[in-house]
Amino acid sequence: MKLMNEQQKDLVRATIPVLQSSGVALTTHFYQRMLNHNPELKHIFNQGHQGAGQQQQALAGAVLAYASHIDDPSVLLPVVERIAHKHVSLGIRAEHYAIVGKHLLASIQEVLGDAATPELIDAWAAAYGKLAELFIDLESSFYQQSVDAAGGWSGWRPFRIVRKQAESAEITSFYMQPIDGGSLPDYQPGQYISLRVYVEELGIYQPRQYSLSDMAGANQFRISVKRQGASETTPEGKVSNLLHANYDVGQLVELSAPGGEFYLQQSNRPVVLLSGGVGITPMIAIGKTLHQQGQREIHFVHSARNSQVHAFKSVSDAFAEKGAKVHYFYDKPQADEAYARTAPFAIADVLPSAPLEAEYYLCGPLPFMRHYISELKAHGVPETQIYAEAFGAGGV
Structure with a gap:
């Protein structure tokens, strides 16, 4: 894939205002076009997220971010890796990128009309080609890792x-x-x-x-x-x-085979697990692994609407019996739920004694995640010690 020239980069950058104002309209048109022409791809895309507009918004944000960093797309690598893991788990293959590219360029032409000059389309074709190449190479390595693992496989x-x-x-x-x-x-x-x-x-x-x-x-x-x-x-x-x-x-x-970039890091730092609602699920796997290893200080913090929807309480109670510091928060704790305090909690109430030395893992609804990531940063926790998994089509 030949490098983009400066004129092509200028043309891509010039579309940033349009992407800011009409990005969702563009990606909505793109998905409708692609799924109408290639209905077999409906098996890959979450139709719930399509109906709610989540995938359209997520793609619009990704296209805007790529255009904004066209000089150095490497700054987007953490996001690219996260998306690549999702693609592999859904069975997206190299041949799908040609289909996506065809309909993305056609959508740019159809939505922008006369503003979509041949030069602009060529510039975006070159930009998309670079991005597709990055994803294909990265996903190919993930597929190979999965196949090479003992008991691993590729596909469904x-x-x-x-x-x-x-x-x-x-x-x-x-x-x-x-x-x-x-x-x-x-x-x-x-x-x-x-x-x-x-x-x-x-x-x-x-x-x-x-x-x-x-x-x-x-x-x-x-x-x-x-x-x-x-x-x-x-x-x-x-x-x-x-x-x-x-x-x-x-x-x-x-x-599909297991994947994802959100997982327990190998270190000796104290670990703080912060979950909301069904976000407790990966924390149970992480907490059980930590207790089996028996080497690190553990803080387990979970927030739920009430005790009826609080899953795995007996498991996290067992963590407390083994020495972990466990905190529960409910929206409206009842008289017989003295073990839980009222949500939302202040991050200062659950921090370890040396908060800047700990690693923090968060999983839950997007508002929960954004709020507590912001609070952690406000307390001086380095971003490199914060790990997050968000459910849904978006990110944090």
Whole structure:
């Protein structure tokens, strides 16, 4: 891939104001165009996020960020790596990039109209080519790592549900083993898999990503799924409700290999685990691993609406019995819930004695994540010691 010239970079930069004002309109047009012409790709994209506009907003932000850093895209590498892990978990391959590029350039032309000169389209073609090459190379390495791992695989692998267990009023765990009887790869505590099921209502397969909620080594995977109800702005979660209602022991699902860049780092620093709602799931895997290792100071902080939706309390209670400092926060603690304080909590109330020496892991709803990441930074915690996993199509 030849380098972009300065004139092409200037043309890409010149589209920044348009992307700022009309980026979502452009990406909405792009998704509609691509999925109309290539409906087979609907199996890859989360139609819930499509309907809510989350993927359109996320892509608009990514395109704007790329245009803004066209001189040095390497500053975006952490975001690129996060997206590449997601792509691999969904089975996105090198050949898909040609389809995306075709419809992205056509969308720029159709949305911008006369402003989309041949020179501008050529500039964006060159820019997209560089970005696609970066993703393809990175994802190829991730696929190879997955295949090379003992018990690893690439693509979708059929699993059977061998156990189903309610963890709270909203969260249910699914234990799954491969139907081929083969071994499973080890994974880092905090990582996720993608699960794919057929949604008859939509007439397509739908993938969803779920954190692995137990430590590796049992030759089975466990995910813990929150049944997503409808809100004023979003419909109920089709896959989560389908799993809760229709998938029982003995039934089959398809899984991708474990992946993701959010996981426990190897160090001797104290660890603070901050979770909200179903964000507790990767923290259970991380907490159990830490206690098995038995070498690091642990602080476990969880916030939930109430005790009925608080999953895995017995597990984190056991962490406390083994020496961890455990804090619970509910929106409205009841008289018999003296173990919990009122949410939201102030970060100063849960910091370790040497807060700048600790590592912080956060998982939960985006507002929760953004608020506590901001609080940690305000207390002087270096960004390099903050690790976050956000659910959904966006980022933090």
